[in-house]
Amino acid sequence: MNCLQAKEYFSAHFEDTLDKQILHQLKSHMAECASCQKEYNLFQASVKATQQLPEIDPAPNFVPLLLQRISEETIKNIPFWQRVYDLFKIPKWAIGSVLILVLAGAGTFYYYDAIFNAETQSNDTIVYPDNISAKELQNVITDQFFPRGMEGSDLIGTNSNQPMQQQYILKRVSYTTPSLAGGL
Amino acid sequence: MAESDDELMQRFQKGDEDAFNSIVRRHHKPLVNFIARFIGDRDNAEDLAQDTFIRMFKAANRYKPGRAQFKTWMYFIAKNLCKNEIRNRGRRDRYRIDNVITSEQISGGNEDQIDLIATAPANAAFQPEVAIERKELLKATQEAIAELPEKYRFPLILRDIQGLSYHEISKILELPNGTTKSRINRARLMLKDKLKSFMELL
Numbered sequence: 001m002n003c004l005q006a007k008e009y010f011s012a013h014f015e016d017t018l019d020k021q022i023l024h025q026l027k028s029h030m031a032e033c034a035s036c037q038k039e040y041n042l043f044q045a046s047v048k049a050t051q052q053l054p055e056i057d058p059a060p061n062f063v064p065l066l067l068q069r070i071s072e073e074t075i076k077n078i079p080f081w082q083r084v085y086d087l088f089k090i091p092k093w094a095i096g097s098v099l100i101l102v103l104a105g106a107g108t109f110y111y112y113d114a115i116f117n118a119e120t121q122s123n124d125t126i127v128y129p130d131n132i133s134a135k136e137l138q139n140v141i142t143d144q145f146f147p148r149g150m151e152g153s154d155l156i157g158t159n160s161n162q163p164m165q166q167q168y169i170l171k172r173v174s175y176t177t178p179s180l181a182g183g184l
Numbered sequence: 185m186a187e188s189d190d191e192l193m194q195r196f197q198k199g200d201e202d203a204f205n206s207i208v209r210r211h212h213k214p215l216v217n218f219i220a221r222f223i224g225d226r227d228n229a230e231d232l233a234q235d236t237f238i239r240m241f242k243a244a245n246r247y248k249p250g251r252a253q254f255k256t257w258m259y260f261i262a263k264n265l266c267k268n269e270i271r272n273r274g275r276r277d278r279y280r281i282d283n284v285i286t287s288e289q290i291s292g293g294n295e296d297q298i299d300l301i302a303t304a305p306a307n308a309a310f311q312p313e314v315a316i317e318r319k320e321l322l323k324a325t326q327e328a329i330a331e332l333p334e335k336y337r338f339p340l341i342l343r344d345i346q347g348l349s350y351h352e353i354s355k356i357l358e359l360p361n362g363t364t365k366s367r368i369n370r371a372r373l374m375l376k377d378k379l380k381s382f383m384e385l386l
Contacts, residue, residue: 007369007373008366008369010369010372010373011365011368011369011372012365012369014372039376042379042380042383043372043373043376045379045383046325046328046372046375046376046383047344047372047375047376049321049322049325049379050325050329050340050344050345050372050375051344051345052322053221053322053325053326053345054322055213055217056216056217056220056221056226056229057213058212058213058216058230058233062212062216062230062233062234063205063208063209065234066208066212066234066237066238067205067208069234069238070204070238070241073241074241
């Protein structure tokens with residue numbers, strides 16, 4: 001065994017994994033070669049120095065910071081379908097309660113609106129004849145609101161000595177049902 | 185008896201996030217050590233260790249217990265992140281040794297503690313010059329490791345600092361077993377040559 005070959009076996013010798021024959025050859029070589037013996041001693045010392053390097057302690061907040069980053073990453077990476085799916089994980093009683101409240105609110109609104117419409121607009125429906133010209137329609141409307149015989153001073157709130165004042169009749173208006181009678 | 189890494193990973197895959205927290209608590213210290221020894225910068229090492237755990241967290245469903253060892257998988261990810269980090273760094277601040285060596289514990293205490301001990305006359309058994317020599321040796325060793333080429337530094341750190349087997353190192357570095365062994369021997373010989381002048385003075 002020469003010096004170059006001996007160096008190839010330094011690690012195996014240090015870790016005590018050489019087979020007997022090679023170990024014998026290496027030991028014989030080092031017994032005769034002071035340089036290799038010295039090199040091996042330095043080799044051993046440097047490996048031991050490496051193995052004895054002290055551990056580096058991570059910062060105390062390493063784990064809390066990491067767990068915080070992980071939770072942030074988790075939220076960021078949830079796909080849209082997963083978020084929708086997660087909605088269904090809300091307790092059934094909570095969904096049920098919200099649904100009941102919504103239905104009750106909507107029912108109340110439509111119920112009172114129907115009563116209101118019945119009170120205010122039940123007699124307001126005016127049926128106009130089909131195939132009527134614009135002039136005839138105007139006459140029909142005039143007859144509806146200003147019946148014959150009430151022209152001039154007979155109109156509500158007017159007399160012959162005062163200028164005619166337009167009469168406004170305020171009516172309650174439904175917000176949901178269109179009314180032909182109009183709001184004013 | 186403590187659960188194995190594979191058991192914890194299986195629990196995590198079933199949705200138990202506490203299992204991953206246990207993995208983090210178990211492995212964060214050796215991982216930070218490995219990265220810090222490789223890139224030579226403690227602060228960056230902590231960032232990279234966190235990135236490693238986050239990658240593992242994201243890829244946890246792809247991990248198959250039994251097919252690969254957990255440790256091998258962890259160091260494989262960390263190694264790739266270290267390589268990217270080194271590539272992204274300029275040569276100017278390629279290795280910042282001070283950040284590592286001043287913050288680590290030496291002889292069971294930190295630097296300040298050593299100085300205090302060295303000035304304490306009551307402790308007759310304590311030899312200040314030995315502590316200083318040891319401290320210098322560790323610093324020189326760390327610097328020598330830092331100067332090793334990347335392909336030798338990885339296996340040396342994994343073997344002599346992290347204490348992994350040749351088989352595990354071969355898996356992490358994706359090298360044949362024989363190549364791993366010869367690289368480690370070569371790395372140790374290079375380290376010995378770098379420390380030679382320092383050791384001969386001791």
